[in-house]
Amino acid sequence: MFDTGSMAAAEQAVLEEKRASLRLVADRMAPLALARERTLPVHAALTGLFPEGGLQRGSVVSVDGVGATALALAVAAGPSASGSWVAVVGDPDLGLAAAREAGVALERMLMVDPSGDRVGLVLAALVGAVDVVIVGQRARVRPADMRRLGARMRERGSVIIRIGGGEQAGVDIGLRVVEHEWAGLGVGHGVLRARRVLVQAGGRGASARTRAAALLLPGPAGEPLQLGTEDGKTEEGEHERGSDPRRLVS
Secondary structure, eight states, rough: OHHHHHHHHHHHHHHHHHHHHHHHHHHHHHHHHHHHHHHEEOOGGGGGSTTEEEETOOOEEEEETTTTHHHHHHHHHHHHHHTEEEEEEEOTOOOOHHHHHHOOOOOGEEOOOGGGGHHHHHHHHTTBBBBBEEEOOOOOOOHHHHHHHHHHHHTTOOEEEETOTSSTOOEEEEEEEEEEEEEEEHHHHSEEEEEEEEEEEEEEEGGOOOOEEESSSSHHHHHEOOOOOSSSHHHHHHTTTTOOOOOOOO
């Protein structure tokens, strides 16, 4: 006769051993998965502005200067292209055509225009529901609301991009357009085709070191383009018949 008790015990021991092996594999893989998921991708032209080459989940990014809205859309375009949802709060006049040309997927974009003190409630509802929330200059966020949102953002992994919020507390990385010049106009003729800008980045922690990038924002097709540094030529620069696209003026 078979000893069914011994067989069951042996099968249970084998099962426990397999479970232990699976837990060990999971524990080893978890840090790698977290490392991949702790940032959201950004457009290739913008990676040099961020210390980890992407948007740190749970962070607050401010954008300032001439063309701040275009820069905010360019930052949000990377996550949007990879499948993330983007919400715009407090900027009802934002052009959908400009957002699409910047690379934002309109089918995964929300537009919300809260009134008065409802901004904090709207942001609390969006954080965790979407990956990127763009806060327009019309949306007044109280410091107390931002403090309450901080823990929720870090837990849920959402990113807030504040237009014109560089001087406010709680900003992890600040982007500012410090120089700009439109290209395409000749002497009394031509059309605006692209805007050359110099963007500086700074912040706190890993973002404390100042970084800079010379870009076309927007480029001829709408999306940002990084200007060349070796021979001073880009596709846009060649169309300008020898003009130096790195020349930026205030």
